[in-house]
Amino acid sequence: MPRILPQVLRNLLRKPATVKYPQVRVEPPKGYRGRPVVDPERCISCWLCIRTCPARAITISKETKKPSIWLGRCIFCGECAEVCPARAITMTKEFEFTTLR
């Protein structure tokens, strides 16, 4: 008898290990490196984040002189959040960026 048969039959009664993704969501753990967001209120415009970003994803907006993150280039490394002296950048748990337009 094949060795895997008992496991296969037991799986029939078990709860599946997968979830129906768009309806059921698994919350990422604490400290997940999701989408970085800039808090313009706290930012002191030191532009350290721009120099640190390895993907050159951060640009400065002309009017406000505050940084803004171009998600198309961002690699979610978290360096900008780490380096910011004013803690103006935080990594959120958000990881779904595709949108229906």
Added chain:
Amino acid sequence: MTFIVPIGPQHPALKEPAFFRFEVKGEEIADVDIRFGYVHRGIEEALQRRDYKHDVYLIERICGICNVVHTTTYCQAIEQLAGVEPPERAKYIRVIILELERIHSHLLWLGIAAHQIGFNTLFMLAWRDRERVMDLREIISGNRVTSATNTIGGVRRDVKPEHVPTILRGLDELEHSTKYYIDLFNSDRTILARCTNVGILTKDDARKFCAVGPLARASGVDTDIRRDHPYAIYDKLSFNVITEREGDVWAKSMVRLREILEAIHIVRQAVKEMPIGPIRIKVNLEIPRNEAIERTEAPRGELFYYALSNGTDSPERVHVRTPTCANFASIKRMFLGGTVAEIPIVIWSIDPCFACNDRVALVDSHTGKTFNLSLKELRKWRH
């Protein structure tokens, strides 16, 4: 009558583009011609145009599956260039993530190997258990795949004490299921029928073709960089180097499966013995002219880095030799005399990673001939 079976550039047996041109007599393989270069990305050149710190993130993207071992090797090479030593705790954290990476890489391998021999249930179960490791890595480093943990002079993120019980619990579950898979590979008749005496690489051939990693160890060559040239804290940990004698696909599977158990053992030790202390030091990255060589044991075998600094904050040259690159020499020997049915599992038995492997090859598109350029011609070509 021979005819050509083209495996690639796109084929279900290949997870990345490469081209295997098989000359087949009926079902039997008469000859094979291998061609790479579809995913060459020019990373070595790009590394020279960024500074040392930014390079870490580019290095991380050489290979998705074994990204930590790449960054660890790179960081160790640069630390060697700069003449600094990362703190003790950082080395422990590196080892923990490195070994978790080995577990996940080998489980991924197991899943796809099962798929190649048509055993889809084992494929799904192996990948279900792989999710446990991915979860642990997500907890520790903040992402499932690219860990972004290593930096020059240490690691960026600490393993917090509250994570330790979760890690240990996850390891227990993994140990349980790995033992089950080992049992399965030892007893299931169809797996044995497909894996034994297939794609054999003898010990002499493994030596001759300079095979590395699990491929060499499955042929009985006792080599492991972790033991032979310990880096990080591997000299303080106890672990066995797994070898098998047969050199067939079954032996390669067994080496990988038993290495998972060893990796679990290593992570347990490292988590328990981790000293308290800083996790990173500041490194002055204007490194005077110096060169460094670093070797580590990636999940697929020996990973080799060469780095040359020139006094600025970006490297003059970084050279990478990945384990797959070393292992491709042996693959032709493993095919000859086999059948078409063995192609997928034999290709997969060396655990190839084409993206890390690809180099530029110059091919005349009319005649199909490859040729070499001298350095002088290359310079002329560049301008």
Added chain:
Amino acid sequence: MEVLSFILGSLVFPGLLFASLIGLLYIGIDRKVTGHMQNRIGPPIWQEFLDVGKLLSKEDITPGAAQSPIFTAAPLVALGAAVTVMLLIPVSSPQPTLTMVADLIVIIYLLNIPAICMMLGGYSSGSPFGATGAGRHVAQLFGYEFVFIIAILVAVVRVGSLGLPTIVNYQAQQGWLILDWRLLPAAIAALVAIQGKLLRVPFDIPEAESEIVHGSLTEYSGPKLAIWRLAYDVETIVVAGLFAALFLGGPTAYVIGGVQIPSIVDFLIKTLAIVLLTTTLRNIMARLRIDQALKFYWTSATLLAIISLVLVLVVP
């Protein structure tokens, strides 16, 4: 009247429409159960309807090397043959829609047509994968067909008739043939042959996707592939129905607690049970190599069938 009922029979019940609906549904159940066996959720049960529907609406791309009438005709002939067999096996009563003398021989012939069409399609597709797949299919055909015929022969010898209705009626009086210990080995051999006929693991060698992409069907796309899928689904039901008629007593009507249960329900339950059995088998094994599969068929499986045949002939 005769003609009208025949047309109705071949197009609606138990022909094309009924067979496709049940076939698609059962393959959907098969995929769902496979999902759960592999500890995942799996596709919804009607996924096969969606897949075939989508394929039907897609553009048909035929590679330049495959522009032959054979390539186009192959899926249609296969579907036609499978549906014809549906008319020959008992579905809603012991009496099939079409009756003829020695209908088992016709069934055996017709059941080979989808496989032969698949080979022709593969050879005419001009792709090395198609050719390799077709070559493997020929080899495998010689493996399972022999076992399948001997296993059927055992039942025929036991009952003493080549007509399916007679075999079904015999079982209604004497009990299911599979419960007879002399025929049990033959039933097992027939099941193994079915596994090979339906190209399911461990005998999915002719369409081993990691080796030769999709074997003979590699170059098919769009509506033609949809018809292939349909033909395969109908063939599954047909083969399961044949097995049920031969060894499991065929469709019978019951009365449980005063409620009359029509024999069509019995047919559905029995075929589903057989499909689920093959589902289980395909989820607990790795694919064999063609030489290993042939060796298995020609030794163990043939031996089982022949033992059964000898037992039936010798033991009264």
